[in-house]
Every structure is written in structure tokens, then in C-alpha cells.
Amino acid sequence: MEKDCLKLENQLCFPLYAASRNVIKKYKPFLDELDLTYTQYITMMVLWDLKEINVKELGNKLYLDSGTLTPLLKTLESKGYVSRVRSSSDERNLLICLTAEGGKLKDKAASIPTKVSKCINLNPDEALSLYKILYKILEGGE
Amino acid sequence: MEKDCLKLENQLCFPLYAASRNVIKKYKPFLDELDLTYTQYITMMVLWDLKEINVKELGNKLYLDSGTLTPLLKTLESKGYVSRVRSSSDERNLLICLTAEGGKLKDKAASIPTKVSKCINLNPDEALSLYKILYKILEGGE
DNA sequence: TTAAAATAAATTGTGTACAATTGAATTGTA
């Protein structure tokens, strides 16, 4: 009986992993219009909200490290959506700042959450339940 | 109000993406002992169950394409866990077969699901609810 | 029956993820 534990259909992590990729794919046609990948998009979300943040804090919010963020932020800089400046008070910190160009993207992105949620077949109860469980996983360990 | 839709904390996809990576990380110490990555592990799960499958069907089960699977399966072959043989009835198909060595891994893996579930802070109701919602997402579109 | 269409895997190229290491800047402390 122990063996059924190793069947794909009895796993919780596998559908979590597959559903995550599945939903991210639904963003693609909308994000293509903004010339953003999904990871770049969630980075821009933080910046649309805060305007400025250093790499460390950004990594804490996105659960990503500098190995992922450094090249991604250089790409966003090359697109003109953010600037990268060393903090004068502590040269170890790199400040990521939203540019005017990056700010304009927010308007174009405003309709994306609604459009994507229409592609996902969940009712409000399920969505809320999912949200709570996912944050319980995220908070329950790191 | 439209603007709050673009806040990270109001997204459903972001915690899905973050929780997926968070849980996969919990497998790492256990999978390191088997010299498997998470993607290699779920591939082995299919093979422990079916013994043999072609790349196309494997991709359907894992929601992955040949671009991901081809190099991964070559790695598993080099580790001695699978063999790769063209189907004689249709040379387009590549059959992936569990080797004896690969079969032995199943015993070593048997305890992993229990160990990982102890690292995830969910009660049985939450786990079942999550499972159902994730499969609803997966079935609801592709 | 043979040429076009379809199918399967491999390949190519880009962009993450992430562990581990490095290097520069800052902080704590003897």
C-alpha cells in the first residue's frame, strides 16, 4: 500500500506545480503585448506599488534571490522600465526605481487580472479558499 | 479601485507560483539522496507505475514537452535509471523504459511523500480541498 | 502510389530558478 504514495495522481505537489505553470501560461498572450515575462510582470507589480525598492527586499517579496533577479532587472532596465542605482547611504544596496516609461505600463496592465481570472474556471469561494491555503503554505515554512 | 487588482497581495497566481516553488524546495534534501531533481522525480514516478511509456504520453501526464523532456531523459539514461529505445512499430516514438537500477530507487523513494507532507503545514481537509481545486484548474483548460 | 499532411522527438534560443561562490561595503567588537 505504501507504493500508492508514489503515484503521480496521489501527490499534492505535482498538481500544484502543474497548475502554477498552467496559469502562468494563460498570462502569456496578455503579457506579450507589454513585452514582459511573468516574472518580470510580478516584479513590475511591486514597483507599480512602491516605486522604489532594493534587490534584497524585492527578493523577499517575490521569494526570489539575486541569482534570478540580477539578470531580470538588467533586462527590465534595458527595456527602459526600471533604473538601477546604488544606494548612496549603503553602497551594498542596489535601488530599483520605476521609470516614467515603466509607470505607463501600469495602465496597459490594468485589465490583465480580470482577463486572466476569466480563463480560470474557479468560483469565488474556491478562489478564496485556494488563496488562504496557498498563503498558509507560504507562511508555514521557508 | 482598478489599481488594487495589480497589487501582488491580491493575486491568486502569485501565491500559486510561490507555493509551488516553496514545496518543491522541501523535496530537495530527500531527492538529493537519490540524485534526482524534482522534475526527474515525477518522471520516475510515472515509470515506477507504468514501467514503460513514450515521450509524448509522458509529456501528456507531466504537462511537459519534448524540449524539456529530451535532455531530462538523456540525463536519467546517463544515471542508469531509464533506457531510451525507438519503437519498432513506429520509429517516431521513443520508448522510455524503467531499468532494474531505476526500479530499485522506488524503495528508497517510498518514504519521501510522508516526509514532505510533514514539512507542509496543512490539515487533511485543507490538503483535499487544495487537491480538488488544483485539478479543477488543470482540467478547466489547456 | 506518391506527394502532401500529420505526427513525434530533437534542436535552438531565451529566460528563469537556485545552489554555491565571490567581491565589495558595512558593522560589531576586542
Place this chain on the structure above:
DNA sequence: TACAATTCAATTGTACACAATTTATTTTAA
């Protein structure tokens, strides 16, 4: 105040993901 420890970002190296294209094989339909 030096200097060891810490912190932050960048770098290095490996392994996915995935879109798009290519190559080989098989199927189909004229």
C-alpha cells in the same frame, strides 16, 4: 581603531520550461 563577521549583489554553473523550428517517419488522400 583594526579586523573579523556580516550583508548585499553579482557571478558561475546546472537544470529546467517553453516557443519555434527542424528532421525523420508515418498516414492520408488525390
